[in-house]
Amino acid sequence: MLCVCSGGKPKVIAENNPFVLAIRDTETVQEFVRKLADAKRIAIIGNGGIATEMVWELEGVDAVWVIKDSSISAAFVDAGAAEFFLDSWKNRKDKHPATCVPSKRIKYTNNDAAKITSFGSALGPDWATGLLMKGKSDHSSDFPIQLELNCEVKRILTPKEYAAVFGTPTESWPVYVELTNGKHFGCDFIVSATGVTPNVDFLQKTLPAGAFAVDGGVTVDDCMESMVKDIFVAGDACTAGWPFSPHWFQMRLWTQARQMGAYAAKCMLAKLNQEPITMDFTFELFAHATKFFGFKVILLSLFNGQRLGSDYEVLLRMTKGVEFIKLILKDGAVQGAVLIGETDLEETFENLILNGTDVSAYGEDLLNPDIDIDDYFD
DSSP, X not given: OEEEOOOEEEOOSSTTOTTXXXXXXHHHHHHHHHHHTTOSEEEEEOOSHHHHHHHHHOBSOEEEEEOSSSSTTTTTSOHHHHHHHHHHHHTOSOSOTTTTSOOOXXXXXXXXXXXXXXXXXXXXXXXXXXXXXXXXXXXXXXXXXXXXXXXXEEEEEOHHHHHHHXXXXXXXXXXXXXXXXXXXXXXXXXXXXXXXXEOOGGXXXXXOGGGBOTTSSEEEOTTSBOSSTTEEEOGGGEEEOSOOOTBOOOOOOHHHHHHHHHHHHHHHHHHHTTOOOOOOGGGTBOEEEEEETTEEEEEEESTTOTTSTTOOEEEEEEETTTEEEEEEEETTEEEEEEEESSOOOHHHHHHHHXXXXXXXXXXXGGGOTTSOHHHHTO
């Protein structure tokens, strides 16, 4: 038996361009830190988790954050939560309130990155911990990030190409970027953080065409096995092909990759021993924990109303700079939740979702800060 856990490969906006750095693993992060030390301005392309965490950590450098969506961090939160982040970000007092908290997770790195020609281990939740992401700009702006929303990179230009199109620039830069909104600017280098695709090209000759899903991943059943007997696939390399539970869906994140890998190992052992196995409980409810802009972020179940169409209710509670809570309700039951800040409500709402508890009688009091629903529903 074989289990393929080859992960994903970054979608690079410009292959083989020396001024474009794709962030994917611990080695490319180290290269980013080295380049950043000599940079005054960079461009960050992408709106996922890596880009979101990166802009928060930057110091001593101007950055242009290019986003194809209408709000930041759209892969995880809606425009309301994005506005909460932006407001807290612009008015921050203590950028790193939790830097003294040690990581309790094991990290893996390559001993000799110079000899690595393929991708290393993917970035987990603590990839930015302990890294000094500092450039050499002497700007005095409290908010040195220029947001460019609803646009993408049109083309990347050399100084000679830029001068031919736009004329001699007032300030010289190693590379220039033209956006689809008509704006253009120079920078020291470009960070490509536009997501990943399944890293399974090497399986094209091994597996039949029918083994691959539309998104490029290898389709697996509820035992993580592909259509080819004894070949299992887990993590970003696979596409879940079983009927999902009402509160779970696939999203290529480190949390799901880890869960799938552990479950695939159990399935392989069960098959080897000819023992029955039931679907792991982790696939009953989508749950992801991370940290954006210094806030703890918990995403539960259908947190943005995925698969619900437009027929659902939204309950909100927000305390500026402290917490943001969004609940998705349908047919009187909680279907999903976004918890930002130290809310201590994740376990309560996880239980409400899994139990399908009818909360319609409580209305907006479900998020009333004067009512301790944590104790009420225990």
